[in-house]
Amino acid sequence: MSGNEMTVKAVSGEYSVLSIAGGAKRAAEIWGLTGRRVLVVTDSGVPEEYAKRTAAGCGGSVLTLPEGEATKCEKYLAAIWSECCSLGLTRGDCIVAVGGGVVGDIAGFAAATYMRGIDFYNLPTTVLSQVDSSVGGKTAIDFGGYKNIVGAFHQPKGVILDEELLSTLPARQVANGLAEAVKMAATFDEDLFSFMEANDPRDYLGEVIRRAVSIKIKVVEEDERESGLRRVLNFGHTAAHAIESAAGFGDILHGEAVAAGMIPMANGEARERLIRVLEKLGLPTRIPVPAKELTRAVCHDKKSYGGKIMCVVCPEIGEYAIEKMTPEEFERRIAEAEI
Numbered sequence: 001m002s003g004n005e006m007t008v009k010a011v012s013g014e015y016s017v018l019s020i021a022g023g024a025k026r027a028a029e030i031w032g033l034t035g036r037r038v039l040v041v042t043d044s045g046v047p048e049e050y051a052k053r054t055a056a057g058c059g060g061s062v063l064t065l066p067e068g069e070a071t072k073c074e075k076y077l078a079a080i081w082s083e084c085c086s087l088g089l090t091r092g093d094c095i096v097a098v099g100g101g102v103v104g105d106i107a108g109f110a111a112a113t114y115m116r117g118i119d120f121y122n123l124p125t126t127v128l129s130q131v132d133s134s135v136g137g138k139t140a141i142d143f144g145g146y147k148n149i150v151g152a153f154h155q156p157k158g159v160i161l162d163e164e165l166l167s168t169l170p171a172r173q174v175a176n177g178l179a180e181a182v183k184m185a186a187t188f189d190e191d192l193f194s195f196m197e198a199n200d201p202r203d204y205l206g207e208v209i210r211r212a213v214s215i216k217i218k219v220v221e222e223d224e225r226e227s228g229l230r231r232v233l234n235f236g237h238t239a240a241h242a243i244e245s246a247a248g249f250g251d252i253l254h255g256e257a258v259a260a261g262m263i264p265m266a267n268g269e270a271r272e273r274l275i276r277v278l279e280k281l282g283l284p285t286r287i288p289v290p291a292k293e294l295t296r297a298v299c300h301d302k303k304s305y306g307g308k309i310m311c312v313v314c315p316e317i318g319e320y321a322i323e324k325m326t327p328e329e330f331e332r333r334i335a336e337a338e339i
């Protein structure tokens with residue numbers, strides 16, 4: 001098989017992440033789905049033919065959910081379970097996600113829970129989901145006003161990264177997903193970061209995604225359940241979550257909040273270099289919330305430990321450190337980055 005195949009060696013099982021332009025058309029064949037009952041889950045914002053084609057390749061059925069974060073809720077989780085029941089899916093059957101992180105998270109959680117867990121395959125169709133959410137096995141829905149509060153670790157059986165699917169994605173969504181790739185390069189891979197400085201990452205989407213996802217794979221292999229190294233992937237996220245809740249989830253996309261959230265946590269030259277790459281991508285580099293308000297929101301967040309705030313910082317491009325900051329130190333960093 002041509003294309004670039006990476007293997008994730010998770011404790012709970014191995015699976016392949018195949019990066020191959022045009023691979024989506026052959027997803028059912030690549031994964032050997034024929035002969036099983038297959039439920040393909042997608043959303044209304046994903047071009048219809050992506051899911052139809054996947055289902056046609058294996059005689060599966062398509063369930064289309066409404067697009068948007070609000071879909072990641074118990075109502076649509078139950079809708080997937082209902083569809084599994086009416087199609088008569090059993091332990092040997094599977095769910096395939098064709099969509100962005102929203103579809104992947106809810107369809108993955110449905111697969112984790114239906115009959116105590118059935119196989120799950122992921123065909124991610126956004127940059128964010130190709131670069132980040134499709135690999136690593138985190139599945140979830142939002143509940144009671146909290147993001148990703150109910151979920152499970154359930155690794156996929158296979159992932160196909162097909163850059164051709166990204167040709168229909170709006171420019172803002174492309175940049176949004178690239179923020180996560182910039183994050184991984186900034187903390188783990190100076191070579192990839194330099195590549196992003198020397199080129200426009202949007203002209204090399206397939207390559208940038210492949211290189212960034214290989215970082216994610218290494219991290220997930222070392223720390224599947226986020227008890228150590230995987231926390232570094234939260235670079236920029238402590239401030240980002242607070243920005244998102246202050247903005248009321250919606251006006252600002254997640255990657256945009258991460259972009260702004262990385263700046264105060266990067267030091268000196270690393271900060272300058274980050275700003276230049278993010279500006280090239282049209283991503284925000286200034287925190288749109290006053291430092292005091294942001295700090296107050298962060299202190300209510302789950303990453304606050306014994307009065308201190310756990311932050312990933314970037315001392316140099318390609319390096320990371322984890323620091324526990326007092327709220328005063330955190331606020332100072334945010335305020336100082338705004339000058």
Ligand SMILES: NC(=O)c1ccc[n+]([C@@H]2O[C@H](COP(=O)([O-])OP(=O)(O)OC[C@H]3O[C@@H](n4cnc5c(N)ncnc54)[C@H](O)[C@@H]3O)[C@@H](O)[C@H]2O)c1
Pocket residue numbers: 043044045046047067068069072099100101102103105125126127128129132133134135136137138139147148165166167168169170173176254
């Ligand atoms: N599980 C994880 O490890 C993990 C990691 C990061 C983010 N997430 C989750 O991912 C979600 C965000 O994912 P996202 O940014 O992909 O958003 P998304 O799934 O909402 O997709 C963004 C929009 O693009 C549309 N779309 C998708 N593919 C398209 C295509 N090829 N062409 C045109 N339009 C297309 C969708 O319909 C949607 O309207 C959040 O819920 C977040 O919590 C999960």
